[in-house]
Amino acid sequence: GAVVSQHPSRVICKSGTSVKIECRSLDFQATTMFWYRQFPKQSLMLMATSNEGSKATYEQGVEKDKFLINHASLTLSTLTVTSAHPEDSSFYICSAPKDSVFPYNEQFFGPGTRLTVL
Amino acid sequence: KNEVEQSPQNLTAQEGEFITINCSYSVGISALHWLQQHPGGGIVSLFMLSSGKKKHGRLIATINIQEKHSSLHITASHPRDSAVYICAGQIQGAQKLVFGQGTRLTINP
Numbered sequence: 001g002a003v004v005s006q007h008p009s010r011v012i013c014k015s016g017t018s019v020k021i022e023c024r025s026l027d028f029q030a031t032t033m034f035w036y037r038q039f040p041k042q043s044l045m046l047m048a049t050s051n052e053g054s055k056a057t058y059e060q061g062v063e064k065d066k067f068l069i070n071h072a073s074l075t076l077s078t079l080t081v082t083s084a085h086p087e088d089s090s091f092y093i094c095s096a097p098k099d100s101v102f103p104y105n106e107q108f109f110g111p112g113t114r115l116t117v118l
Numbered sequence: 119k120n121e122v123e124q125s126p127q128n129l130t131a132q133e134g135e136f137i138t139i140n141c142s143y144s145v146g147i148s149a150l151h152w153l154q155q156h157p158g159g160g161i162v163s164l165f166m167l168s169s170g171k172k173k174h175g176r177l178i179a180t181i182n183i184q185e186k187h188s189s190l191h192i193t194a195s196h197p198r199d200s201a202v203y204i205c206a207g208q209i210q211g212a213q214k215l216v217f218g219q220g221t222r223l224t225i226n227p
Contacts, residue, residue, distance in 0.1 A: 032213055038159075043204060043217045091159055097213045107151065107215065109161035 002028050002098045006110035013084055014118055021079045021113045023050075023094030029074035030096035034107075035067075038091040050077040050094075084117045091115075122147070122207045124218030132226055137192040139221045141205035148210040150188045152179050155202040155220070164190070166208075195225045 003026040013019050023033055031052045036044040048069055049057040056069035068080040081088055093112040121144045131137055141150065149168040155161045165172050165179040167188070172179050176195075181188040192199055202222050206215040 034214060043220045044161075044206075045217075046214055049214055093159070093161065095161075106166045107163055107213075109153070109163065112159040112161075114159070 002026075002096075002108040004030075004094065004096050004108045004110040006092075006094060006113050008113060009111060010114045010116075012116045012118065015085055016083055018080055018082045019084055019115060021081070021092055021094075021115075023077045023079070023096070023110050025075045025096045025108070028096075028098050030077075030098070031074060033071060033077040033094055033096045035069065035077070035079050036093045036095070038093060038112075044093060047079075050079075052077075081115065084115070086117045089115055089117045122205055122216050122218040124205055124221055126221060127219060128222045128224075130224045130226065131195055133196055135195050135225075137195050137199070137223065137225075139190045139203050139205075139223070141188045141190070141218055143186050143188070143205075143207045145186070146210050147186070147207035147216070149208040150179075150181055151206040151208060151215060152188075152190050153204040153206060155204060157201070161204075164203075192223075197225045197227050199223060200225050 005024045007022045033050040035047045037047050038044045046059050047062045050069045050071040052071045058064045071077040091112050091114050094110040095107045097107045123142045125140050151166045152164040153161050167181050176193045178191040202220045204220045205218045
């Protein structure tokens with residue numbers, strides 16, 4: 001199966017600082033990656049779709065200036081949480097569909113990044 | 119509106135029992151994904167299906183397009199199957215997913 005990695009796996013930061021999370025597809029190219037947020041005991045919520053070489057598409061209610069997404073290459077997307085606040089504390093997960101290989105659209109998930117903002 | 123509803127929310131069973139988790143979805147969903155999330159948070163894709171039935175080891179997933187319903191079955195359940203199982207609908211014409219609420223499965227030895 002395909003592998004998607006995330007870094008860091010866990011981060012603790014002070015309120016007001018910015019945090020960058022990386023999502024990499026290790027053995028395939030991903031023109032599209034998805035970023036999700038998951039609060040405790042809740043399911044995943046799609047935040048945005050990251051598109052290689054173009055602007056990300058954000059879901060309703062997600063502030064694009066707060067959650068900056070950069071998909072600079074076919075194997076790397078980054079999510080930067082700017083001016084983080086305690087309410088941004090959550091589990092952030094990325095996924096990438098391996099759409100160049102059958103079965104198309106099967107998605108591979110990163111291991112997640114647990115962000116704690118003090 | 120694209121929606122995915124899962125049941126039950128919580129399920130506790132004894133080792134060896136046959137497990138069924140159900141998922142209903144609305145129009146506009148072209149395929150159903152079944153995912154497994156372990157306590158550490160990592161998510162594994164179990165199945166992606168748009169018709170019929172798929173089997174992998176002790177796991178079986180079925181989908182009924184007409185009824186817009188999918189089920190995940192686990193045969194001969196084992197404590198290591200304990201996890202949260204999530205069904206997710208793939209929006210027609212897109213790759214993004216809409217997630218069900220998840221089913222927390224606990225298998226006791």
